[in-house]
Amino acid sequence: MIFVVLADDAFTFLLSWELMSLLSWALVVVHHREHEARRAGYVYLMMAGFGTMSLLLAFGLLTAGGGGYAFDAIRQVPHSPVIATIILVLMLLGAGSKAGLVPLHVWLPLAHPAAPSHVSALMSGVMTKVAIYGFIRVVFDLLGPLPWWISPVVILLGAVTAVLGILNTMTERDIKKALAYSTIENIGVIFAALGLSLAFLSSGLDAGAALAMTAALFHVFNHMIFKSLLFMGSGVVIHATGQQNLDGMGGLIHKMPVTSALMLVGVSAISALPPLNGFASEWLLFQSVLKSPELPYIGLQIVIPAAGGLLALAAVLAAAAFVRIYGIGFLGRARTELAARAVETDRYSLAAMAILAALCVLAGAFPAAVIDMISLAVKPVLGASLPTQIDQPWLTLVPISEARSTYNGLLVFVFIIFSASVSACAVHRFAS
Secondary structure, three states: OHHHHHOOEHHHHHHHHHHHHHHHHHHHOOOOOOHHHHHHHHHHHHHHHHHHHHHHHHHHHHHOOOOOOEHHHHHOOOOOHHHHHHHHHHHHHHHHHHHOOOOOOOOHHHHHHHOOHHHHHHHHHHHHHHHHHHHHHHHHHHOOOOOHHHHHHHHHHHHHHHHHHHHHHHHOOEHHHHHHHHHHHHHHHHHHHHHHHHHHHHOOOHHHHHHHHHHHHHHHHHHHHHHHHHHHHHHHHHHHHOOOEHHHOOOHHHHOHHHHHHHHHHHHHHOOOOOOHHHHHHHHHHHHHOOHHHOOOHHHHHHHHHHHHHHHHHHHHHHHHHHHHHHHHHOOOOOOHHHHOOOOOOHHHHHHHHHHHHHHHHHHHOHHHHHHHHHHHHHHHHOOOOOOOOOOHHHOEOOOOOOOOOEOHHHHHHHHHHHHHHHHHHHHHHOO
């Protein structure tokens, strides 16, 4: 994965990409004596091969037969709108199959339940983001300008992926498979934001493009944190109860209180509840959706609000899905003897999860610091970035203008802590 990000020519990029696919396949089939693990490994290998072939064709078109495979040489090659569109489609196939875009997502709900939980955390939290990096590197950097009418394809594909992913999460009983479908939902959110950035960029609205790109990369960072936390927590729970089915759990908040508290942070963050980090990035995304009336093309003015409605639906369903997962798995009473005998995990595992939970809180309470770091990556790609946020009074986010919208994660955090503490004291003091 590191070599994919460091690659500065097409050959190194593709070689590293294929090595990443093969080595992650080996991690998926660790339990190769089990039929489900072998089946998951086979499907994953087929999808990885399909994705690499798509990337190979995309880079072949990028070079235009000139033979210069260095990224600097590729940037100098002009492309017609038709060729640029074909390259974008190939990148959606190649990077989308690795990231989990619908309908190329079939390997995720098979591979994650079969792989060890820490491998699932690595693949879902990090490897899918390497695929997003590959898409951004080619489409926003190497390919050059794109026509505006191609951006709705990316926006709608991302929005539909988000809704279908979270609908599957709501009905899934296997905790790791539910988290895998949730990864598909979050990948859809990120691609929708990237499509918005393409729409603004092709329309000459650099500020809107920077806002949408910042929202996408902020959500990349956030998903890496809370999804790694949730997969690690699910591994701890599976080890303690001996099963992955939520119906066989219950009452774990009494048996595993620290793990339950850390998982509560994770499910709150992924449900985009303030003041945690998931809310901050999705708030930025919806701010970019609200800028769509500024676009000069009527098609985009229609498509983007429709996609925004789908993304809002996905956000609501995500909250419902994770209330269900946490309620069935951790609240109430134990429904099986194995769950009743569960014990808290070791301190090393708790420490690893606690670090990720703390990052969820810090990135939500101080999003300005994260956004300013992300701007260092956005500016070289788009030539524009959001204004410096850390200098704003009270660390308030002002992505567009104070008259339009602001958000202060720190004040929201303090208010929630204060109001919750007062409510708890009142209940304990005055309740019958």
